Amino acid sequence: MYKIFWSIARAGVRTEPAPAPDPALRQEAERLNAEVLNLLGRALAIRHVDAGSCNGCELEIHACNNPYYNLEGLGIRFVASPRHADMLLVTGPVSRNMEIALRRTFDAVPDPKLVVAAGECACTGGVFGESYASRGRIANVIPVDVAVPGCPPTPRQIIQGILTAVTSGEKLALPR
């Protein structure tokens, strides 16, 4: 136990300030009103869906919860069920074998809901494109609020995309 406490004390606090939202990432006009966004932004529950990625984006989504980015410190956490989620964070091109699962997961998220497409493939289909087995970008299958490019997008870019989705035009005070 002593060694654990010592390691924690020695590592110290590594968390860095969160990035500011970037309206340029927004795909659709805000579908939710500012009040709802304000509420969500203070306790956001995210369900991640890998719709066919190479798993590179998943590495960076994991990294969002390391001590440097500390996404949970912003009141944003990943949940196990879409029924508990406010937002879907979707990666990959949508493989045709995942299309139904993605649609059903989207339907299972209660309204009001948000969708962030993370990564080059999620934005455009990427190197995989559209084919007999791939439907291409996420927006071909479910509506997307914010799209984050990058192969893979860095944790900062992913967090920026998430914050952009829950931020209305007005400045949102982030809990810190």
Added chain:
Amino acid sequence: MSMPTAPLLPGLDLHPLNAAVPAWRAAVGPAAWRQAFEAAAGAGARLGALWASDERDRGRGMTAHGLIVAFEGLVCLDLELDAEEYPDVSDLFPAAARMQRTIRDLLGLRSGADARGWVRHGAWRADTFPLRRDSGGERELSAGDPRYAFVRVDGEAVHEIAVGPVHAGTIEPGHFRFSVVGERVLKLEERLGYKHKGIERRFQALTLEDGARLAARVSGDSTVAYGWAYAQAVESATGMRPAARALWLRALFLERERIANHLGDLGALGNDAGLAFGLFQFSRLKEDVLRANERLFGHRYLMDRVVPGGVSADVDASGAAHLLGEADMLEREVVSLRSIYDDHAGLQERCINCGRLTPRTAARLGVVGLAARASGIAIDARAHPSLEPYDVLAPRVWAHRGGDVAARMAVRFDELLESLALQRRILSSLPAPGSQPARGEPPREHAFGIGWVEGWRGEVFVALDIGPDGRIRRCHPHDPSWQNWPAVEYAALGNIVPDFPLINKSFNLSYAGVDL
């Protein structure tokens, strides 16, 4: 340099193949195909990969290809077919079953008793085959998932738990069907293929450069391994020879990929066993490694840093000094964290004897890579057969016999420290820049090449066929997860369902890498 001795596989007319590792190629008929695999199984060689290609446009038939990994090196078999059926080898090498099912889904060549589809979930018609040359117009079916016949376990109080394809954590999609009594797992059956996005067809007609980008995205967590295996395949087919420095830098990148992934897995395993402290400490260290990658080489995961003919990033003296300092820091931290893990009774209680894959079962299933080394099978493509620069670096192969989650954790700890030592050796003996790589000839005829690299998870193989136009005709990337997924079904037997996430994580296999 002496010519390597060819493996003793009777009845095969072996031709040496120009490759970075000792390799041979042989054309066989159906009987010799079967005999070769029987001889391989008898000699303790293992199944590397099975794939197929449509050669009818070249005046040949449909062709099945097999890779045997023998002690002496790699043997590629080509079986040209008159019929749509070829001999089953899944009784000899159980991992062959799913590879054969995939070949049927993509090319319509039949083998083996299991007639269920693997990557075809109903998104294209059963009588159209995406990798046939005359395909292309697969009518998009309204992606209906036909009822998949899972193997049923009958008996009093037996019930099924269906999990996935969307899992509860941030992991890749796949379906697990547990048959349980109470919490005890009687049977686990995996169903994968959800991520199948047509990578092999995408490769067709790409330039060699574009192919490198696609190969680097077969399984993102192993992007260096795939990049290197693909680059080797291009070099093997074209006679291109990278500069010595480039080969050493590839090894540096590959070891950094291993370091990053092992750090991540050790943290995640701690977390899955209830020690969140481990996740935060190891994920902090992993982030340090990724940031150094970004700063020195321009990409956190070193994607596209290995390119055909060489590398696209280099390290200077100050960069090398930073990496050496980082290695010292990591070694101190990892040794200290290991002692915390080793002393933590709760963690050990969860990991010891959990998800046990006995050496006997592992050998029977033909498991490879880190999972094999945790079950007493000391194979590592870096150590044997020799691949420059590992022939000089001489990495130590760490193996444990426990076969449980604790053993797979121990292998990761040992390999992590070994990779840090290798990184030091690489940086201290990196050949000077200057020597130009031999450019190689753009092929004017069909050219075939292979690549083989020990990624952090296990051996990654790439077979590449280049057409007369200098573009890719066929490329088959093969992930070690093909061999290891069936082992997860065995490791879960007799365990309780709540331990499955820990067991699964201890293997940490790729879904993207096998779904393609």
